[in-house]
Amino acid sequence: MANAPIPMIAGNWKMNLFHNDGHALANDIAEKMLGRVGPSVDVAICPPLTLTGSICAFLSATPLRVGAQDCSPLQTGAHTGDISAEMIANLGCACCIVGHSERRRDHGETNQVVHAKAESVQRTRMTAIICIGETEAERNAGKTLEVVTKQLQESVPEGSGSANAVIAYEPVWAIGTGRTPTNAEIAEVHQHIRDLLFEMFDYDGYAIRILYGGSVNEKNANEILRVPHVNGALVGGASLKADTFWQIIEAVPKPSEVSAPVRVKA
Ligand code: PEP
Numbered sequence: 156m157a158n159a160p161i162p163m164i165a166g167n168w169k170m171n172l173f174h175n176d177g178h179a180l181a182n183d184i185a186e187k188m189l190g191r192v193g194p195s196v197d198v199a200i201c202p203p204l205t206l207t208g209s210i211c212a213f214l215s216a217t218p219l220r221v222g223a224q225d226c227s228p229l230q231t232g233a234h235t236g237d238i239s240a241e242m243i244a245n246l247g248c249a250c251c252i253v254g255h256s257e258r259r260r261d262h263g264e265t266n267q268v269v270h271a272k273a274e275s276v277q278r279t280r281m282t283a284i285i286c287i288g289e290t291e292a293e294r295n296a297g298k299t300l301e302v303v304t305k306q307l308q309e310s311v312p313e314g315s316g317s318a319n320a321v322i323a324y325e326p327v328w329a330i331g332t333g334r335t336p337t338n339a340e341i342a343e344v345h346q347h348i349r350d351l352l353f354e355m356f357d358y359d360g361y362a363i364r365i366l367y368g369g370s371v372n373e374k375n376a377n378e379i380l381r382v383p384h385v386n387g388a389l390v391g392g393a394s395l396k397a398d399t400f401w402q403i404i405e406a407v408p409k410p411s412e413v414s415a416p417v418r419v420k421a
Contacts, residue, residue, distance in 0.1 A: 160364045162380070162407045163197040163321060163387035165284060166394025167224060167252060167368075170203055177206040178213070183397035185217040187404075196387070196407045199250055200394065204238060211247035222250035222284065225258055228271035240272075244279035251276045252389075254286045254310055256327045266309035274312045277319040284321045284389065285310055286368070287348075291328035299326075300347050307351050315355075317362035322348060323389040329369025331391060338382050341367055345384035353418065361417050373402035381408050 172180065181200060188198060199220040202210055211221045227237035243251055253276060254269035264272075269285065276283040287306035289299045303324070311320060324344055329335050336344075345365050352360030367379055368389030379385060387407070393399045 159410055159413065160317065160362050160386045161195055161197055163199065163364050163366060164400075164404050164407065165199040165201060165222065165250070165252075165321075165323075165366065165387070165389050166400055167255070167389060167391050168200065168202045168395060169224065169257070169391060171395055172202065172206065174206060174209075177202050178210065180395070180397055181206075181210045181214060181219070181221075184400060185214055185219040187397065187401050188219050189217060191404075193405065194407055194409045196404060198404055201250075201252055204243075207243070207248065208246045215247060220249040221247065222252060222281075223248050224252050224255065226251050226253070226272055226276060228268060228275050230275065240275040240279045240281065244281050248281055250282040250284055250321070252284045252286065252323070254306075256286060256288060256325060256330060260327075266306055269310040270312055273310065273315070273320070277312060277314060280319070282319050282321055283312075283315070284323050284366070285315075286323045286325050286389070288323075288325040288327050288329075288369070291326075294326065294328065299344060303344060303348065304351060307348060308355075311355070315363070316359045317364070321364045321366060322352070323366040323368045324348060325368035325389060331370070333370050335370050335375060335379070338378060341379065341382045341385065345382065349384045350418075353420075357420070358417075371403060373399045373406075376403040376406035380406055381412060383414050 199222045201222040223243040226240040253272040258264045273283040289302040293302045364386035366387045366389045371388045372393045
């Protein structure tokens with residue numbers, strides 16, 4: 156039987172912050188974590204790559220983890236401008252986001268590219284945070300579960316498990332818009348993803364974390380983080396201020412407040 160996953164809160168800074176502000180923000184969050192008492196939670200920040208090396212270095216003795224926002228699917232060679240997962244791991248990163256909808260939109264990344272990137276992250280022993288989620292048109296057409304199923308099945312490598320993969324369900328229309336699905340809509344998709352993970356990875360599928368992402372803030376985190384099978388959040392805008400990010404971390408429920416019944420395989 157799988158253990159209940161330890162929740163994860165990951166901050167995606169996107170293409171924001173220069174050296175001084177980025178270092179100050181990382182430092183503020185790390186300080187708050189060192190003094191924290193409460194339910195256990197894994198916290199990661201994903202700064203732009205310009206800051207990743209220096210932030211990894213000064214956070215190395217703290218519980219705050221550092222991740223990257225993307226990587227090349229390739230390992231080495233003549234690929235100007237690209238950065239491999241090995242290079243990112245070498246900086247000291249613990250995780251790397253792949254398949255964010257902004258990468259899928261801006262760089263035409265397909266599920267197959269995302270799959271290759273996730274595999275390259277996992278080869279380095281980092282955790283791949285694999286993003287999936289429907290557009291507004293797909294939701295309005297009643298295709299959410301169909302879209303999410305295809306993205307999950309095609310993007311998540313066979314060798315995935317709770318030790319090297321986290322799924323982030325991010326409805327594209329909720330990212331950066333201030334709009335979120337209802338709790339019932341989030342619950343429906345997270346239950347569906349959980350069922351698929353169970354089919355794909357047996358009981359370890361229950362230990363793979365499923366994060367919700369899309370306009371999570373200090374006001375709605377409390378409710379969203381209590382939806383069954385929501386094991387944390389991927390946070391964009393609200394991760395750029397230590398206070399709001401911290402309030403989201405503090406909203407993580409105690410294990411006794413979480414209801415996510417485990418099914419038994421027939
Ligand atoms: C994101 O970029 O993954 C995200 C969820 O952004 P925001 O929280 O700003 O909607």
